[in-house]
Amino acid sequence: MVGQAPRGExxxxxxxxxxxxxxxxxxxxxxxxxxxTPVKLVFPSLYDMFVGGVVGAGESYDEAALRxxxxxxxxxxxxxxxxxxxxxxxxPGGAQSWWSYVYEVRCEQPVSPxxxxxxxxxxxxxxxxxxxxxxxTWQWVPDGLAAWERLRAFEGPRGPxxx
Numbered sequence: 001m002v003g004q005a006p007r008g009e010x011x012x013x014x015x016x017x018x019x020x021x022x023x024x025x026x027x028x029x030x031x032x033x034x035x036x037t038p039v040k041l042v043f044p045s046l047y048d049m050f051v052g053g054v055v056g057a058g059e060s061y062d063e064a065a066l067r068x069x070x071x072x073x074x075x076x077x078x079x080x081x082x083x084x085x086x087x088x089x090x091x092p093g094g095a096q097s098w099w100s101y102v103y104e105v106r107c108e109q110p111v112s113p114x115x116x117x118x119x120x121x122x123x124x125x126x127x128x129x130x131x132x133x134x135x136x137t138w139q140w141v142p143d144g145l146a147a148w149e150r151l152r153a154f155e156g157p158r159g160p161x162x163x
Contacts, residue, residue: 018055019089019098020065021147022081024073027108030123032073033132036141037119043141045119049129050102050144061086061101069105074112081105087150089143102147102154 024032031049038045051072055064065081081103090097113121124132132138133148 017098018061018064019100019143020052020055020061020068020103021050021100021144022052022065022069022103022105023050023151024069024105024107024111026123027106028123030125031129032107032111032121033124033129034072034113034118034121035138037115037117040117043143045139046141047132047138048141048144049148052103054098065101065103065105069103069107072114072117073107074114075107075109077109078105078107085150085154087147089146091142098143100143100147102151 026032032051033047033049034051035047036043036045052065052068053072055061059067062080062083065083066078069081070076070078082105084102084104086099086101088097089100111121133140133145
């Protein structure tokens with residue numbers, strides 16, 4: 001069944017919904033990484049290598065990816081993100097799930113992230129990002145980790161690297 005519900009109700013009731021994940025890379029191929037603000041409804045204060053969010057009612061995945069990337073990066077003239085693949089994210093234990101579409105966008109302009117969304121940010125090289133993922137000092141959003149692992153498989157044995 002397909003329906004509409006306010007975002008808070010969707011999360012509270014564990015309703016399956018649609019989300020976009022946008023991997024933003026700068027002119028040098030580095031990845032935009034950020035820590036979410038502590039007031040976020042889902043995964044507050046955790047780190048993420050994607051920007052994105054919930055697809056709105058009547059909105060396409062492509063429209064949502066562009067809107068979310070522009071909003072979260074604070075770059076109004078950002079080009080349209082390139083769609084890569086879809087997958088179904090299911091949280092451990094299956095309490096929450098969402099249809100997810102992963103995109104990539106090149107962001108060569110200076111970023112000015114929304115302070116309501118992003119508490120800290122930097123562009124990291126592939127090696128720096130992999131180090132942060134492996135060393136365990138940063139706590140990552142679980143859906144972003146799932147998307148990252150699928151992206152690594154999608155990109156082949158080389159995995160994500162300089163574009």
